[in-house]
Amino acid sequence: MNQHFTTLQTHFDTWLKTLGFSSSVQYQYPQMLGYFLNYLEEIGISNSQQLSSETIYQYFNYLERTTGKHTKKAFSPAYLNKNFDAVDKFLEFLQHMQMNNAPSPTKYRILNPYQANFTVLSTSEIKKLYSTIPNTFHNYSLTTREPRQAILTLVLDLCYGCGLRRSEVTNLQLNDVKLDRKVLHIRQAKGYKDRYVPFSSSIYKNLQLFIYQHRNYWNRRPQMLFPYCSHFVACCIKILQKASKNDDIQNKQISPHSLRHSIATHLLENGMDIKKIARFLGHDSLESTQIYAHINEEL
Numbered sequence: 001m002n003q004h005f006t007t008l009q010t011h012f013d014t015w016l017k018t019l020g021f022s023s024s025v026q027y028q029y030p031q032m033l034g035y036f037l038n039y040l041e042e043i044g045i046s047n048s049q050q051l052s053s054e055t056i057y058q059y060f061n062y063l064e065r066t067t068g069k070h071t072k073k074a075f076s077p078a079y080l081n082k083n084f085d086a087v088d089k090f091l092e093f094l095q096h097m098q099m100n101n102a103p104s105p106t107k108y109r110i111l112n113p114y115q116a117n118f119t120v121l122s123t124s125e126i127k128k129l130y131s132t133i134p135n136t137f138h139n140y141s142l143t144t145r146e147p148r149q150a151i152l153t154l155v156l157d158l159c160y161g162c163g164l165r166r167s168e169v170t171n172l173q174l175n176d177v178k179l180d181r182k183v184l185h186i187r188q189a190k191g192y193k194d195r196y197v198p199f200s201s202s203i204y205k206n207l208q209l210f211i212y213q214h215r216n217y218w219n220r221r222p223q224m225l226f227p228y229c230s231h232f233v234a235c236c237i238k239i240l241q242k243a244s245k246n247d248d249i250q251n252k253q254i255s256p257h258s259l260r261h262s263i264a265t266h267l268l269e270n271g272m273d274i275k276k277i278a279r280f281l282g283h284d285s286l287e288s289t290q291i292y293a294h295i296n297e298e299l
Helices: 003-018 023-042 053-065 077-096 113-117 123-135 142-161 166-171 201-217 231-244 256-269 274-281 286-298
Strands: 183-186 195-198
Touching (some): 003 023, 003 077, 023 053, 123 142, 166 256, 195 274
Antiparallel strands (some): 183 195
16 A cells, blocks of 8 residues: 555544544454555555545445455445445545545445344334333332333333434433433434434333432442343343233344334334434434335335
8 A cells, every 4th residue: 555545544543533433443444444545556546636436436336246355255234334434434534634625425335135124013012012011020029120110111212212222222321311301312323423312201201200210229330321231122122022922022023123113114104204214213324214115115
């Protein structure tokens, strides 16, 4: 790699660290940028001033057609999307460096084909999960049972009612819950962007009850809203599935993301504009949200 590209890669690495990106991004994205810069040299481009949108899309197309050196297999959608995002971050970096002729970030991503098979619950099934909560932990005393039931409610409220990802649930701090404004402040979520997520009056009441009456029951993760690590979010859903005594619900593969998919589908069914749904979910592009339109047509 020539000196110009090597210097850019080093400065890009420093930029990621300065902005506080995750350690995995700091490690992977400069490496992925190196693949891109090597590709540019191979096709005769030796300076960032020569970059064009056409060249970037040619590189993306090249990645989609190529195979791994060791696996000899095509790259997975997740790996490809990380590479696309690394290039987009590099374009943001160039613009930050006042290279105004640099192409804009593409926001190009490909859809993982396995996402087309995700589970969507009906509104009646969601209501059934909520109504199941009082039937859980019945062998516990009242003082032990109520905080546990409140956590089950919290998982449904956050994953379904607010459409949060599992990581967003477990990373939510207590001071990110803005009860006075009825919004959640989601920090550095997927795509490394903050967003505000509104919640309903019923969720407001549940959050208020959990924070002021039940949260202190656990002596763990005191600064966080959710007292457990991420795997427990899925455990809560399994508890509700089992307690529902409903064959349709018990036979489904329901994950935290299923609840997120479900609220997106229900919002679309109720006529919400897809752009608003994208903002609500924190999608970086409409392509990620369009899948719900296709699923809605099939239901």
